[in-house]
Amino acid sequence: MSNDFRPNLNDIREAQRRIAPHTHRTPVLTSESLNEISGAKLFFKCENLQVTGSFKMRGATNAVFSLTQEEAARGVVTPSSGNHGAALARAARSRGIPAWVIMPNNSPMVKRAAVEAYGGKITLCEPTIKSRQDTAAAVQARTGAILIHPYDNDLIIAGQGTAAAELLDEVPDLDIFIAPVSGGGLLSGTSIASKGIRPQIRVIGAEPKNADDAFLSLKAGHIVTLEHYDTIADGLRAHLAPRTFAILSRLVDEVSTVTEAEIVAAMKLLWERMKIVVEPSGAVPAAPALNRRIHAVGKRVGIILSGGNVDLTSLPFSAA
């Protein structure tokens, strides 16, 4: 893969160095029973165990620590459904600057509490993309803070790519790499890192069938948005930006869509067999392999479990 495009593997390597002091190098876990279920050899990069409970800490840290002193002094602001907001607040606290987080008024309490615990200043908005963007712009105008978009940002994309780079540094001979896709920041970074390090790798995006706008977009050749995103995977309700659409169009081999039942089944298997807390959105990339939706039998498969922020008092597991 050429380095003509930006962000590229060099940007990801630079991000690795920049974020290392402020993030966890998360463990790579394996499970014999999940290998049996999938027929593949699965290597799970556990971003649910990342600082703030999601991969979003990588991109946010890369963006915040790339600001000049002058920019940083003004603080940062973002529209976010939760995990990016928490991560941005946490990264801003590491740098000692303020973070304003715009959140829809129907966000789970657990995600709002996390943003506040990290010192973020929450401004609630209506649960529409327009209201979020308008509110962010208003806060930006009032405070002078720098807007850090959750995915439509090269530094964010490069930061998210560090998870795949770490996994490939540890397990080089992967055949397939799977990451979830929503706005496309993680999948963009993952595909740049994966194909940069190992050109023959197959990169697959995983998406709920009930929020399959990325699948439809790549098929149509232009960005498709949906009226409704009715999925338990509440972190996967954004749609692609031109920047991520261009990267995914160039580098992603397949988008695999999974049902709500498949998401919950994958989530339960991860909790039961691997003993880790994974949120529904975080379980989506495991679902294609565990439900044998992709051609992975006999292959070595890297999977990014993207997050673990879930309300423990309201789990989708019913008594047997």
Place this chain on the structure above:
Amino acid sequence: MSNDFRPNLNDIREAQRRIAPHTHRTPVLTSESLNEISGAKLFFKCENLQVTGSFKMRGATNAVFSLTQEEAARGVVTPSSGNHGAALARAARSRGIPAWVIMPNNSPMVKRAAVEAYGGKITLCEPTIKSRQDTAAAVQARTGAILIHPYDNDLIIAGQGTAAAELLDEVPDLDIFIAPVSGGGLLSGTSIASKGIRPQIRVIGAEPKNADDAFLSLKAGHIVTLEHYDTIADGLRAHLAPRTFAILSRLVDEVSTVTEAEIVAAMKLLWERMKIVVEPSGAVPAAPALNRRIHAVGKRVGIILSGGNVDLTSLPFSAA
């Protein structure tokens, strides 16, 4: 510490080599928010992420792979409240030999299912120590299988000690090491490894107040047993054997007892903040530090999270 006693650090180093092909080198996780709550720097050795979901896999593997060919051919048998049984079944399957597991008829279904999934042959007994031992003896007499006691066994103790040895190999400068105590196998192995590698370390056993027989035994100078063990920590209901009592008397500095509420609070914090599934017994060793029951402020503390086998459909977390 002298190597005159057995098992000693050499036995643990030998166990490390023996079990490595069949077990996970589990990750060591840290959490800034749990450090803040405890006032200490906590290093969690995640044996909940071990093969079979508990540290018991270490001892069982060491014992099974220490058998001669002739012994191994006869198979193995054990009385067990669950995790040791599952681990023995799994280790036996690795060696290609049968395992008979004696379980009380009130064992959680999730633990019985695990033993069966690993190919163990379950024989149910009454939930008394006597019934378990009698039933194990009967199976042993009938089949010729080798009895592998869950903790009253030097090879088991040496195997359990490998978790502490791994953590100290990775984080050498610990001030305190905490492990749960029930029959005393894990705490024996932990204290032998810890004091062998770092003589000045303080070793603390953690135990439910409602099953504080080890606390009482070390205080009294002889083994004390209780009539009732009324605790949510269902893996910590055994009492010491002369072998483990002798080791703990020599090497353990303190036993810290924790309430049922403190156990559940510690468990919830581990799930929420660290995103890992820990069973109540596995959370017990975190409870003294998280509830500031011990003098750990400002110290570097190793903690063995011993297991993660829990019924996900019946959790002790109520809605907020």
